[in-house]
Amino acid sequence: MGGNQSNRAEVIGYKDGYVEFEDQLYAEGTFRRVYRGRFHGDVVVKVYKEPYSLYLEEYAWKADDRVFKQTEEMVQKFNDKYINTSKPIEFVRPEFAQIRSSSNIPKNAIVVVERYLEGDFVKFSNNTGYVRPGAEITPAAFSHFTYDVTNGEILVCDLQGVNNGTRYTFTDPAIHSAGKEMHLYGPSDLGKIGRCPALPPRLEVELCLVSFQRLLRLNG
Secondary structure, three states: OOOOOOEEEEEOOOOOOEEEEOOOOOEEOOOEEEEEEEOOOEEEEEEEOHHHHHHHOOOHHHHHHHHHHHHHHHHHHHHHHOOOOOOOEEEOOOEEEEEEEOOOOOOOOEEEEEEOOOOOOEEOEOOOOOEOOOOOHHHHHHHHHHHHHOOOOEEEEOOEEEEOOOOEEEOOOEEEEOOOOOOOOOOOOOHHHHOOOOOOHHHHHHHHHHHHHHHHHHHO
16 A cells, blocks of 8 residues: 555544545545555545535434444344354444544545455445346345345345455445335435345345255255
8 A cells, every 4th residue: 555644534432543544546436435544454444425425414424334233233143044054244344533634625524444355356236236147145145134034124235345265244335224214324225116126026035035045055
């Protein structure tokens, strides 16, 4: 990692904990810009684009915090149930930091800090129906599990990360919720219409059942 480390943010919940990150853009998504940095090792720092915060009509980081907490609950249940038939999965815990000095980010703005994932980064699915051709079964099985175990209240999707051979480590998931209020989990929460926009409900269920059956055969 190189570049000018001219940005500094104080990590919330850490005494004298600061992250420093580069000016040079590392990656960019729909809602955030991503930079490389250092905080107890290599990290990525995600800076919210202004329209993201305005669209939510609240602090953007609160939606990310809700997504992580809900996803963590699902991960625990999935790993406990399929401990003998699937590789365990985990999601990178986001930390939140407040800008103290920067050349182009407003002071006191909140940014997300996540550990940098080593290895081949793979996009297994997104939040609009895409599933990577030939993708492993576990990511799809986990998404369906979240739908099934919550009786259709949520669907965790947009799975991306690293498979190191013994476990999956995902980052930055999306959640579609079944409530009347869209975007409870951020702008990527498309509500009921987002849970499987590319497939009829019956076909979606059939495909997910096949995924589970294959998971059990391959790992049982």
